[in-house]
Amino acid sequence: MGRVRIGRMLRPLTGKSTLSLMRYCRLMQTLRVPTLILVLLLFITLISEDRGYGVMSTVKADDQGIQRATIIMDSYSYSPNELSVEAGKPVELTLRNAATFTPHTFHLTDPASGLHVHAEVSAGESQTVSFTPNQRGTFTFYCEKKLLFFKSHRERGQEGRLKVR
Numbered sequence: 001m002g003r004v005r006i007g008r009m010l011r012p013l014t015g016k017s018t019l020s021l022m023r024y025c026r027l028m029q030t031l032r033v034p035t036l037i038l039v040l041l042l043f044i045t046l047i048s049e050d051r052g053y054g055v056m057s058t059v060k061a062d063d064q065g066i067q068r069a070t071i072i073m074d075s076y077s078y079s080p081n082e083l084s085v086e087a088g089k090p091v092e093l094t095l096r097n098a099a100t101f102t103p104h105t106f107h108l109t110d111p112a113s114g115l116h117v118h119a120e121v122s123a124g125e126s127q128t129v130s131f132t133p134n135q136r137g138t139f140t141f142y143c144e145k146k147l148l149f150f151k152s153h154r155e156r157g158q159e160g161r162l163k164v165r
């Protein structure tokens with residue numbers, strides 16, 4: 001008597017779980033490609049390292065009185081990321097993006113001192129920006145790029161300081 005009861009109880013249960021297993025498999029098949037992409041993106045995020053500040057680079061004016069310097073942009077850094085310039089003399093920065101795919105920006109604004117420098121440089125390209133800092137102080141420049149839900153380039157360490165002396 002006991003056996004019959006158990007059998008009756010098991011049969012519908014087994015049927016149900018087979019059906020839900022099939023549904024689960026179908027769901028996994030649909031999710032396979034997006035999941036793979038997600039895992040891959042997560043992996044890329046994990047392996048890309050954050051970088052800190054480097055050594056202060058003092059920019060000297062050339063015979064024309066222009067303070068020229070080159071900043072190498074990469075994922076996710078500026079090199080050098082600390083520059084010291086003299087106030088009242090023109091600055092000419094060559095921004096070179098050494099990354100393979102990623103565009104990077106150079107953003108430096110300080111309305112109080114009239115500083116507004118902005119440039120977006122595609123991977124493998126260069127751009128020159130010119131400005132004259134008139135007020136002394138230390139100003140932060142950074143990259144504004146951010147992809148979807150990932151950390152912004154600035155959060156990953158793509159930030160630097162311009163010291164005006």
Ligand SMILES: [Cu+2]
Pocket residue numbers: 076103104105143144145153158
């Ligand atoms: Cu960037």
